[in-house]
Amino acid sequence: MEQTEILAKVQDIFRDVLDNDDIVLTPQTTADDVEDWDSLSHIQLIVAIEKAFKIKFTSKEILSWSNVSEMLESISSKL
């Protein structure tokens, strides 16, 4: 799966979970850039991404990402 494809899918998940269709993700996006992306909704996002891609992150990965790009790398490394 191409990075852009993954990004699009992740963006859909963000819009769905955070209930906000205006969200636009780029690899550089961080939690500070997205309204409602806090430590709690982060967990919802993780669980939704795991289900959508049928993958499982490690606990360490979840705590380590500093932006969307690193999240995408974790996803693509498991596909």
Place this chain on the structure above:
Amino acid sequence: MLRFCTASTNDMISFKELKQNLKKEHSSLPARKVALLGDVATQFLAVSLKGMGYERKYNIDLFEAEFNQVERQVMDPTSDLHEFGADYTIVFQSTHKLLEKYSHTSPLDQIGLADERLDFVRMMCNTVKGRIIYYNYPEIEDTVFGSYANKVESSFVFQLRKLNYELMKVAQENANFFICDIAGLQNKFGRNIGFNSHIYISTEMVLSLDILPYVASRTLDIICALEGKFKKCLILDLDNTTWGGIVGDDGWENIQVGHGLGIGKAFTEFQQWVKNLKNRGIIIAVCSKNDEDKARAPFEKNPEMVLKIEDIAVFVANWNNKADNIRFIQSILNIGFDSMVFLDDNPFERNIVRENVPEVTVPELPEDPGEYLEYLYSLNLFETASYSNADAERTAQYQVESKRVSLMQSFTNEADFLKSLNMVSEVKGFDSFNTVRVAQLSQRSNQFNLRTVRYTEAEVEALGNDAQYVNFSFTLADKFGDHGLICVIILKKLDASTLFVDTWFMSCRVLKRGMEDFTLSTIVNYAKEHGFKRVIGEYLPTAKNNMVADHFPKLGFSTIEGSEPLQFELVVDDHEDREFYIENK
């Protein structure tokens, strides 16, 4: 290996939807004060409880204690918890923290782990006002001893199971302590679904997003039951719901039920579940599109049937639409539609009922009858807040009522129907035999009650000995059964010629039987024999007794102009009895 999304979890509302409910308008819903105490982080649980409250039409006014303050909040009489004054206090002490505590305890003392926790719980029952909903402990099998842990009292597994067992005893001993069985939820869905390690590692929350809606649902089940919202009646379709096959086509001897080969076992076990519900006191009704004799035949003749005709309180088999038939069942049982559950394998019938009687709960039964039970277990439809042996006798009462109604339908003329009932009433004053029942009915009658004056047992006894008063109690029996004491009259002698109707209440079970006319005739006869000329009645309106607003005028009393509260007068000599069909015993 991922197993988040199984078929069995698909019906429950999702955590995301529960969270969205928080943005909706809650303020118009009745509020309940709920405190949540946890020894792990509870933010998601709080969201789920509020969101589920909205689903059940409650505005959950939630007090969420600071993380890990269960003991302090409970034991300190000046704590925020006690200040808040919750209707319900939810206490979630997790298995994780218990294991942590176990690990910090010296091996010699580990044997006392369960008892120590139980001491705290008992103390909590005495300190916390309102009701406590306590989450029991889903098991963590640490396998330190393997299965041998069952032989070792100081093992964590042994202590954990002991704790869950002893908690049930605490619940039996304390009327305000209720267990929310989340250990049962973990048994149903499995630890791999109930617990998500990275949610735990990153947030200290031990419940997964998939299990949270179930935990919230089971919690609200308890609150709703305590608030009086619970299911009383299960209505069953027959063909392919209660048994396999179509009885009209296959014949009563060929339907699939029983422990032979094939799918019959699924229906046998389904029927056993229904029978257990019936024995608990749930009313079972049948609503089937069938010829009645064909639908009854399996119950009467097929030896493999677990359910027998006497288990069914109301049996409706005809070709009318099921929404109308369910309305008919409701009219006999006289319970709310929201206390009824309807099970039918046919999606078309389910939708007709959902559209026309939306208050009825209509589960989306799986296609495969083999999955009915596990699916139904997951819904926890029949939560209750009480249980007594009397509950189990309800079916017989409703069967009698059902017979009466079907007899009535066979008469075109109401008088003929009433005559055919062979009604008999015993009329007498208050005595040691009926004092308890008179007082009980006085406390409970709300609708057919003219002045809603409540009398205790002692007061009823005093009235019986007071020459100022004349009292009548009425029983009613007919050919189908005995209703017992159903009506009470208390007359006050205002002067030598005037009687005042201080109390007139009647059980709504005997409406439309001519009981009012019979009662009035009794009053008038007494008045005539004792030289009274006038009977004065009075109506004091309440939120519930609108039914009798016109009671006295209907019986021929004239309104006393300008009276406040409204009074009515009957001149005894002018009164002529209306026809009734009740005999004096």
